[in-house]
Amino acid sequence: MTGRSAVEQPEEQRELFALVDELAREELEPRAARFEEDGQFPEALVRLLGKQGLMSLPFPERWGGGGQSYTVYLKVIERLAGSWLAVAESVHLQVLACHGLARFGTDELRSELLPRMLSGELLAANCMSEPEAGSDLGAMSTKAVAEDGHHVISGTKAWVSHAGVADVYNVYCRTGGSALSGLSCFLVDADSEGLRPLAHERKMGVRSLPTAQIAFDGVRVPDQRMIGRRNRGMLVAAHVFDHGRLGISACAVGLAQAALDHAAAYAKERTQFGKPIISFQGLSFLLADMATQIAAARALLYSVAALKDQGKPISAEAAKCKLFATDTAMRVTTDAVQVLGGYGYTQDFPVERWMREAKLLQILEGTNQIQRIAIAQSL
Template sequence: MPATRLMPTEIGDDLIELTRSICDKSLRPQVDEVEARAATEEVFPGEVFRTLGRAGLLSLPYPEELGGGGQPYEVYLQVVEEIASAWGAVGVGVSVHSLTAYAVHTFGSQEQQEALLPDMLSGETLGAYALSEPLAGSDIGAMTTRATRDGDAWRIRGRKAWISHAGHADYYTSFVRTSDDGGRGVSCFVVPGDAPGLSYGAPERKMGLHGDTVREVIYDDVPVTDDRQIGDLGRGVPMALAGLDTGRLGIAAVATGLAQAALDVAARYANEREQFGRTIASNQGLAFLLADMEAAVTSARATYLHAARLRDAGRPYGKEAAVAKLIATDASMRVTTDAIQVLGGAGYTQDFPVERYFREAKVTQIFEGTNQIQRLVISRHLLAGL
């Protein structure tokens, strides 16, 4: 059963209903088949993203005058949750795509915003966020991919790792080193997907989210013009960290959607499965387990909505974003684990989707900053205020 939503606008209600309709018609009928195929061969749900884009769901939190949907982050995240409850890999993809436009919208010049954002937010293109490297994950200051001057332009050489949409994206929001000046040595570039010298590694063989193609992006003297260098030169690290705050909220929403989907399957099963002459839901021990699962999902949703409302109000929300990511992803792992337990042996088979939700939930504790990093962020915020 869909969770109750509290929308700040009538448009928000309409968007949720539209999202649910698209999920029912276009996502749920194919998710199991595509995820199974993508486990052994490269399958990318590009048409699904085009469907969402044409419905205006890939650009919701950005200004209408630049091609966005002009919606509060609170609304956008609930749309992401709905999508993730139907197809986790696509929910992650929507969050990633939104993040790719953040640097241009927040730090780009007016000329760059007017030139780049309409295409980014058109619904017809898909972006990738190229930050992590093989030896620079949580420690983004250790990145070695470098842009060097070449006349009036730049050339980028190096490699990025764990990049969603790699090989399928129309552009790559790339953070690369432009000098060795400590924390001021990283800059941001928007690299066209058809740039010469851009290539990709083999898709990673992951335990879940198979529809989210992830692989290395290899830059071999990739040329980039000055107008695609975003923000102040050498200020890429704070730009990336600010973007990760928004990205963490997207992952919190994805994790909540996975947990909600697992809870829905478990509750229906418990209400239908009979043992010893009655439904297993009538056993208090199992009913209390379902209650705990519901409390975890509701708490996860509350944390990301609280952070989103702070963001929408223009107030600091970095700590709250880290809290939301920590709480929601840990809750998703716990709820999907318990959903398998409710179904018993059936939950361990591929006849029910809870085993897939379990595999997908795990990575939400890892990307956009591991939950150990979230605890570090939260504790620093907390102690700095004393």
């Protein structure tokens, strides 16, 4: 992609990015349109990316991680998103589902499950939202009741990506107290009795990534599967939120860059009135604005990633990043459709799919209105 930095990189990183670019070119791009049209989850391909180490990048080597910075990981996500957003999202979801266990889990549970999750052998998912409560975790009604060395979970979770294909779920439940003070997180096996994925949501875009409600009808989970302390699950969730916003931002930058590259290439080839349409000021200025917005979003993303790598707080900065990058992706993909004119509105070109996919990024990991609230509160 044309917008990436040419700053000299260590040999290990160059080899990693070359591998990712090859996988994107050879494995992702030829399949994306067909799988999206069919709504088919590319499970074998996602697990392949896990075997190649892409899901383990930002985790310590002692658990089977890649020991890479979060900046390097986000650059990988950006590259994947430029070829197939659903696959980039799948890798991102897997990494998010590993964060709670890696940061708050017991050593025994980490040793048992984390290496298998980081390798993609076990696909994972987060279950936070609910049909009535939405993303208001304080209004969560799914309950986990202590019983003979287990907790029994009952309730329904909504908008679970990887639903039906995940092997394990991080399930956030009410274990006591009220509002945000009484939540706990459990790592639940997908084949547990009483756990049932419901029908997949019929989405506008990113159709190859399965999303559904999941019903929990008296699901028994050993107490040892609790992630973090009892009634302190909001700490786990907050940790996941910060990382989630950065991952979505990287997806947005990658998607926007793909749209710009496609639009610019089309504008150089398409002729009207005897010359390429990129030579017309109205269109060339539109492309210039697209390029500038992407450059700003990328700069913001990696400045926040640098703060993360330095161990500094990033909650407010991650909210700014998610807000700006996803709004940029929406503008750029919409403008890419405009550049292609009538062709951009057809499914013969990928820009219409990218525009539909960009809309989702403004909603995931907290809507952009929620991001504005978080930013305003930080002031």
